[in-house]
Amino acid sequence: MELQHGRTKVEVGMGKRKTAQMEKRGYQRKALTTGTVYCMSGGQNGGAGHGVGDGPVYCVMNFYHLVDVENKEEELKAHEGFLSEEKLDIKGRVFISEHGVNAQLSGPEKDAVQYAEWIKTRPKFSDLHYRTFPCPGHAFPKLIVRNKALVSLLREMDTLPVTEPEKRAEKVSPKRWKAMLEEVGGDEAAEGKDKKGTMKPLLIDVRNDYEWDTGHFAGAERPEEYNFIETPVGKEVYNGLEEVDRERPIMMYCTGGIRCDIYSTVMRKQGFKNLYTLEGGIQNYLREEGEEHWKGSLYVFDSRMAVPPHLDSTKNDGYLPAVSPCAICGATAEAPHLNCANVDCNKLFLACEECKPKYYGCCCEKCTQAPRLLRPIKKDGYYAKLHTYKETDEELQRQKRDREALEEKIRRKKEAAAKAAAEGIILPAKRKSKKYLKQ
Ligand SMILES: [Zn+2]
Ligand SMILES: [Zn+2]
Incomplete structure (x- = not known):
């Protein structure tokens, strides 16, 4: 996939052959990110979503790194110091704990890359992998840098051996993952009847139920959890997998990989021996292998709430397909989700194009009569956030x-x-x- 903004060319997910072609055509490599930025000599002055040639190329950047941090307060101070000293235009969330770092950011690509490259100079963080995705502008309202658990998984998170790679699931490249998906056997495998008496790989979605509603891999059952924090961490086994043979290969996936890395330590404790996780998560798969075996769009935890399966939100097709139907009428729904415009309901739901304006952004007829309703703030019918x-x-x-x-x-x-x-x-x-x- 490629984008042309003035003289800047942003290419994501290309193979070696394409890279060589690009260089032949006179593009020079400007920044080494997973999605490499190519610019014509003369500088990076294209503007994604900011008109041609009048601003920086924005991106959303994700990374996490699981490693023992001896002094998380000091690590936090170092990050805060760097960010304020360099005056980087970065917004988003950076969580630092005794288990490492987890971040979702937005900003001009060069600022985000500068920050990630700085982190890589920190002791123990040299192996950090970061990924950038084109975005029309900032995707977060502000920057939060905090000492906080990397993901919310009850209190047991502290006791999980998440920084020991051998206690986690085996990482599988997107290419191998694709081959394994073919063995899973599509949506019939997700019916729930197939959990016993077979050694075919079992695909599990380790995200929240509403993320699955926006889009998921064919063959993955809808998670039972509304929030990852509800995922069982004790003796109770994930989504009724009690009867599954502990030797059966289990393929776990999430958006960027961290939830699987962490949750696989729980499942390993419960006796599951053949655990596999998708390296770099769904985002990495869609970038490397394209949309095959994927259904719908991808839920993201920033102001966009959903991105197309090609992951480039500067290329707005105006339509983001969702997998689960409209919560009101049952027709095909469109991502992103809405929060019910009745502030006192605030339910997260998917709706079709017709029901969104018809119910004023509410989840049901009753909510349209509520006393505290959000008013539409944009002509396109999207409603103000809380x-x-x-x-x-x-x-x-x-x-x-x-x-x-x-x-x-x-x-x-x-x-x-x-x-x-x-x-x-x-x-x-x-x-x-x-x-x-x-x-
Ligand atoms: Zn509808
Ligand atoms: Zn409602």
Whole structure:
């Protein structure tokens, strides 16, 4: 896949042959990222989504690295120091814990790459792999850099041997994953009847149920969890896999790989011996192997909420297919999800193009009658996020205060007039109200 923005060419997911072709055609390699940025000599002045030639190329960048960090507070300080010193235009989330780092960022590609390359100079982080994906602009509202668990998985996260590669699942390249998917046997395998008495690879989606609704690999059953934090970590086995032979190959996948790396340590403890994870997660597969075996779009945890399977959100086709149907009418739904416009419901749901405007962004008829409704903020029918609504709410509060102040003013004016009338004073009719009130 490729993009042309002015003189800048952004290429993602190309093989060696294509790389050679690019270099032959006069493009020079400017930054070494997993998705390499190619620019015509003369600089990187194309602008993804910012008009041609008037701004930086933005990207979303993801990376994580599982490694023992002796002093997470100090590591955090180093990151904060670097980011403020270099004044990088980076937004997103960076979580640093005793288990390493996990980050989702957005910003000009050169800033994001500078940050990731700096992390690679940190002790123990030289093996960090980062990936960039074209994006029209920032995909996060602000930057949060914190000491926090890398993923939310109850409290047991502390006791899991996540930094020991041999306790995790075996990593499988996208190419090998594709071959293994062919053995899985598509959607019939996901019916749930196939868990016993077979040694065919079993495909499991280690994400949240709503992510599966946006898109997933054919053959993966819908997860039972609304949130990864609910994933069983004790003796209880993932989504009814109790009866599965502990020798049976299990293929685990998630968006970028970290949830599988972490959760596979739990499954290994439970006795599953042949665990495989997709290296670099779905994003890496779609980039390297294309859309075969994939259904729908990809849910992402940033303001876009979904990206097309080609992963390039600067190429807006205007339509993102979802797998699960419209929650209201059952027709084919379109990603991204909506949060119900009734603030007090806020349910995350998929809807079809017809139901979105028909129900004003609400999840059902009843919610359209609720007292606190978000108002559409864009012409295309998308609704304000909750944090936007809070700002709107503040604005409404301010208006209410102004109104009350005005009413108070009028009341005092009337009182003064009544008092004057009682005392037999005739007030000049044309006197300005301000002066009048001062008397
Ligand atoms: Zn519908
Ligand atoms: Zn609702």
